[in-house]
Amino acid sequence: MINQEITERQKRLEQFLQHLESARQLEDDIMKYGLEAADLYFEDIDGDWLETWGDDDDEPGYIEKITTFLESDDVVAVEVRKRLQNKSHDEIIAGLEYCLSQLTEKDRIFAAKDFLVGDVVISGNSRASGNSSINEVELLELAEDLMEKLTDILG
Structure with missing residues (x-):
């Protein structure tokens, strides 16, 4: 070790x-x-790459993929929306981006669990919401499923 x-x-x-x-x-x-x-x-620095930037980007971007997932009827997305109904769309995306930015899979899952509980995770600070009645195992399973789905969707 x-x-x-x-x-x-x-x-x-x-x-x-x-x-x-x-x-x-x-x-x-x-x-x-x-x-x-x-x-x-840089190759072709004098070319028209700036004018044609994004022309071949038919695939949706990072935030669009997360948004599409969150708005879907996927069981995990529905549960996430239910748990985070008091947060704005931008807050949810920012929180999920923070969770996905963690270095290890274990850290991503625990950051997602904290986010789903309602703990503040932005900028590395955490403030518990005090809701201890939530089943920890269910939250960890949901966080794991959420991170797995987002990882698959985002590549």
């Missing part, structure tokens, strides 16, 4: 160092070449 944790930390540190080195190289190239450095990093 300890070796696995150290290995995971080492991998994240190595990845961070690689990103840092790439950023330093970009900064050096900008200092050395000025605006011409963009040619080193």
Whole structure:
């Protein structure tokens, strides 16, 4: 367990160092070449990519997919709407985005459970709503189903 944790930390540190080195190289190239450095990093920079941006995006975006799911007759979506009826649509989407942003599946599920209970999870702060009569097992199952469905929908 300890070796696995150290290995995971080492991998994240190595990845961070690689990103840092790439950023330093970009900064050096900008200092050395000025605006011409963009040619080193982008193909077809003078093309019409800006004018055609989004033309091939027939698939709905991230928020549209979450919204479509929440408005569907899916059993999980209905239960989520029922539990979060006092929250606005934007608050629900923001809360779900926060839950999905957690690094591990376990953290995502527990963040979703807290969100479904009514705990405030935005910005990493948590404030319990004090509703202890809710069945923890049912909430965890719903949170797990919710995260599984959203992960499948969003890819």
